[in-house]
Amino acid sequence: MQNEEYGIRERKRRETKQRIRTEAARLIEEHGYDNVTVDDICRAAGISRRTFFNYMDSKDEAVLGAFPFTFGDEALAAIRNTPADNVLDLVIRSIDVAPGAFDGPSSECRRDLLESNPGLMQAEAARKRGFLTQLGRAIFDHLERYPNDRRHPGSAAEEAHSIIVLFQGAVTRYLWHPPEAADGVDADPIDTLRQYALQLSEYAKDMKW
Incomplete structure (x- = not known):
């Protein structure tokens, strides 16, 4: 049971991380790097700023x-x-x-x-x-x-x-x-x-x- 719960948590973490990256790349492709903020990425990915910084150190890391x-x-x-x-x-x-x-x-x-x-x-x-x-x-x-x-x-x-x-x-x-x-x-x-x-x-x- 514990292994199954751990596997679910890890899958959700991977999915969240990938969603952040996907939305960051999409927004920058559409609007340009200088016109996209961390808040924009959070809204697009459906997460809070706190969640964003649990996964990423910066906007740069989200993209690169x-x-x-x-x-x-x-x-x-x-x-x-x-x-x-x-x-x-x-x-x-x-x-x-x-x-x-x-x-x-x-x-x-x-x-x-x-x-x-x-x-x-x-x-x-x-x-x-x-x-x-x-x-x-x-x-x-x-x-x-x-x-x-x-x-x-x-x-x-x-x-x-x-x-x-x-x-x-x-x-x-x-x-x-x-x-x-x-x-x-x-x-x-x-x-x-x-x-x-x-x-x-x-x-x-x-x-x-």
Whole structure:
């Protein structure tokens, strides 16, 4: 009986969360990101503001999905204090991933919303900046501590910035093209990020100037 009640509650939670996302995307598609408020989404989804914020941190999350990656204190410490031949790979392997599959809109829906709403594009960029700042400091500290790990002839700050740019490219590609489950099994976010980072670095390496 308890398992059945838990299953019903979880199903209702998923349905409510999906309804919020669906209505947020519909309203922004119809009226534009800057013209839609949390109250508008609540009315369309038939919920209270309190319920909305039980499920979402912000209007941005309702449309874009929860940001799937963070760097906690342990992850940043690992980046600072672990020698590595490939610092970008160390960064990706140290990342904290939100549990569960990516819960944002489909790739096509996401691209359409971002491309037609500059305000939403800015919100997406702001979400990335928040965790890239701390990451950049950790990478710089690593390069200062382990000079043999460096691969760039410039300063440690310049190399840290290059690593950040490659990492940001991999994350952006992940968010624009979130991995889809294969045979009912969710793709591993870390493996996907490593794959995207490898492809970006190989593309840059092979580019002719």
